[in-house]
Amino acid sequence: xxxxxxxxxxxxxxxxxxxxxxxxxxxxxxxxxxxxxxxxxxxxxxxxxxxxxxxxxxxxxxxxxxxxxxxxxxxxxxxxxxxxxxxxxxxxxxxxxxxxxxxxxxxxxxxxxxxxxxxxxxxxxxxxxxxxxxx
Amino acid sequence: xxxxxxxxxxxxxxxxxxxxxxxxxxxxxxxxxxxxxxxxxxxxxxxxxxxxxxxxxxxxxxxxxxxxxxxxxxxxxxxxxxxxxxxxxxxxxxxxxxxxxxxxxxxxxxxxxxxxxxxxxxxxxxxxxxxxxxxxxxxxxxxxxxxxxxxxxxxxxxxxxxxxxxxxxxxxxxxxxxxxxxxxxxxxxxxxxxxxxxxxxxxxxxxxxxxxxxxxxxxxxxxxxxxxxxxxxxxxxxxxxxxxxxxxxxxxxxxxxxxxxxxxxxxxxxxxxxxxxxxxxxxxxxxxxxxxx
Numbered sequence: 336x337x338x339x340x341x342x343x344x345x346x347x348x349x350x351x352x353x354x355x356x357x358x359x360x361x362x363x364x365x366x367x368x369x370x371x372x373x374x375x376x377x378x379x380x381x382x383x384x385x386x387x388x389x390x391x392x393x394x395x396x397x398x399x400x401x402x403x404x405x406x407x408x409x410x411x412x413x414x415x416x417x418x419x420x421x422x423x424x425x426x427x428x429x430x431x432x433x434x435x436x437x438x439x440x441x442x443x444x445x446x447x448x449x450x451x452x453x454x455x456x457x458x459x460x461x462x463x464x465x466x467x468x469x470x
Numbered sequence: 471x472x473x474x475x476x477x478x479x480x481x482x483x484x485x486x487x488x489x490x491x492x493x494x495x496x497x498x499x500x501x502x503x504x505x506x507x508x509x510x511x512x513x514x515x516x517x518x519x520x521x522x523x524x525x526x527x528x529x530x531x532x533x534x535x536x537x538x539x540x541x542x543x544x545x546x547x548x549x550x551x552x553x554x555x556x557x558x559x560x561x562x563x564x565x566x567x568x569x570x571x572x573x574x575x576x577x578x579x580x581x582x583x584x585x586x587x588x589x590x591x592x593x594x595x596x597x598x599x600x601x602x603x604x605x606x607x608x609x610x611x612x613x614x615x616x617x618x619x620x621x622x623x624x625x626x627x628x629x630x631x632x633x634x635x636x637x638x639x640x641x642x643x644x645x646x647x648x649x650x651x652x653x654x655x656x657x658x659x660x661x662x663x664x665x666x667x668x669x670x671x672x673x674x675x676x677x678x679x680x681x682x683x684x685x686x687x688x689x690x691x692x693x694x695x696x697x698x699x700x701x702x703x704x705x706x707x708x709x710x711x712x713x714x715x716x717x718x719x720x721x722x723x724x725x726x727x728x729x730x731x732x733x734x735x736x737x738x739x740x741x742x743x744x745x746x747x748x749x750x751x752x753x754x755x756x757x758x759x760x761x762x763x
Contacts, residue, residue: 358520375663379675407675410518411663412628416637429518443671455708456670457484459550459701463514464667466525 344394349434353391356430363420364388370414370424380404384414384424391427405431406442406468436470443468472502473595474541476532478551479511485548485700487744491733492547492592494742498733499600499608503545506535514550515667516557523571529558530572533587534579543588545595547729549699553625556589556632591626592729593642593698594634602649610737612651616759618731619655619692620644621683623702624663637661643696643728650735657690659683664705676709677716684710688723693755695725703727708749724752734761 344350354361364385371383381403382390390399399405405428414424432442443464453461473496481489496503509532517525532555536544546552562569563585573582596605620643627633627640635642640661644654662683665676684706687695697703707725714720730743730752740762745752756762 356519356521375679376665376675378678407668407672409663409666409668410515411624411666413624413661413663416628416630423518426518433519433522448670452670457480457700457704459478459480459484459514459548460667460669460704462479462511463550463701464670466513466515467667468671 338393338395340393344396345392347394347396349396350391350394352434353427353430356433357423357426359422359427361388361392361422361427363422364392365420367419369417369419373413373417375411375413376404376407376409379407384408384428387428387431388422388424391431399431400435404428410467432467436468439470441469445469472504472541474536474539474544475503475505476509476512476536476544476546476551476555477505478509478546478548479514480700481547484747485703485727487747488547488700488703488727488729490742490744491727491738492729494738495729495732495736498736498738499605501595501600504539506532506539506544509535512551512554512558514554516554523568524575526558526561526568527572527575529555530562530583531576531579533559533589534576534581534583536587537581537583542586543590545590545592547592547698549591549623549625550701552589552591553632559585559587559589560632591634591698593626593646596646596732597642602645605646605732605736606649609650609735611735611761613647613731613735613761614651614759616652616755616761617655617691617693618647618652618696619657619687619690619694620647620660620696620728621664621687621702621706622661623697623699624661624666626698627661643698646728647696647731650731652731655687655690655692657686657692659686664702666701666705669701669705669709673709673712676705677713680706680709680713681717681720684713684723685720688721692723693759694731694752695723696728696731697725698728710750722750724748724750724755726752
């Protein structure tokens with residue numbers, strides 16, 4: 336994929352928002368790939384965790400907001416535990432989710448879940464799912 | 471000692487087997503437990519955003535209930551409750567401004583929270599306060615010949631400083647199983663995420679994880695899997711139904727809470743085990759090993 340790198344993109348308000356909500360310094364990442372190597376969810380992801388950080392460094396807003404990966408990450412914290420630079424990758428992914436959720440762009444539409452889907456799972460599953468995937 | 475106990479939402483229904491077996495075990499060990507009065511949902515997940523204080527209100531409100539019970543520590547059983555309560559507590563402990571804002575928001579509470587409650591998991595209490603030695607003295611039915619794979623999942627061990635064991639290689643459940651007379655089985659998936667709440671809208675992901683985790687435990691010789699989280703329990707036990715549909719060669723294996731294994735070893739009555747709540751019936755293997763009648 337061809338990417339135009341520009342100072343304008345790197346310093347855009349989307350990147351600033353990610354940094355503010357996550358509290359992470361994105362430029363600490365030197366792309367070692369350890370987060371993606373240990374992530375149990377990579378097989379379902381379209382952009383890998385280390386790529387999410389790189390895309391965020393470059394201000395690639397549309398690519399990140401459209402990615403499947405941000406809704407696949409379940410904040411298991413394995414990447415955070417293993418990052419040699421101490422970056423909390425899960426917090427960065429949470430920030431990208433929140434940028435959408437805070438505009439009421441929910442990932443899960445509760446009203447569209449069937450009664451079976453809602454009653455077969457325990458309350459802990461519903462509460463955590465709705466906390467992570469709805470505004 | 472009388473311990474304040476925070477159950478959380480799922481311990482009162484789908485995970486009643488977790489609660490009943492834990493309470494029976496503690497009674498047998500001579501520990502008095504008192505459920506918190508007017509506890510509320512902890513929110514199940516700790517908010518990871520820097521600016522999202524509203525989601526810390528629910529866990530902190532529960533810690534006020536602990537102070538109302540005139541106690542300085544609270545016991546949790548569910549790994550997700552433990553993680554959420556403890557992280558919210560650590561957050562306000564290290565950030566007086568957040569604590570002030572949350573207290574201001576809860577102005578109708580009689581007590582102003584001072585970040586002075588200790589959040590404990592039952593496993594810590596068993597190891598540090600009661601001691602594994604005392605537990606070993608009270609065992610009436612050692613779990614001999616039972617091979618147990620302990621699955622720790624995420625919220626009991628991560629992040630560093632919140633969990634009470636090594637983040638990559640936790641051993642506390644294996645130590646407990648050994649004390650109970652069982653044979654711990656090591657397996658590489660013991661801290662690998664089960665997919666958690668994806669089980670609601672993307673159960674196909676859980677099928678893959680359950681397949682990998684359960685198969686790995688079985689391939690390493692386990693008779694049963696032990697867990698400490700009601701969401702892990704649901705995914706690893708109940709989702710075996712969907713796993714078998716996708717992988718016809720897949721073989722079922724029962725999933726128990728560590729407290730059920732403890733309750734069996736301590737001679738608790740079978741009503742406290744609530745095997746009716748399981749998808750994969752643990753009774754055949756436990757009968758075969760002579761642990762239940």
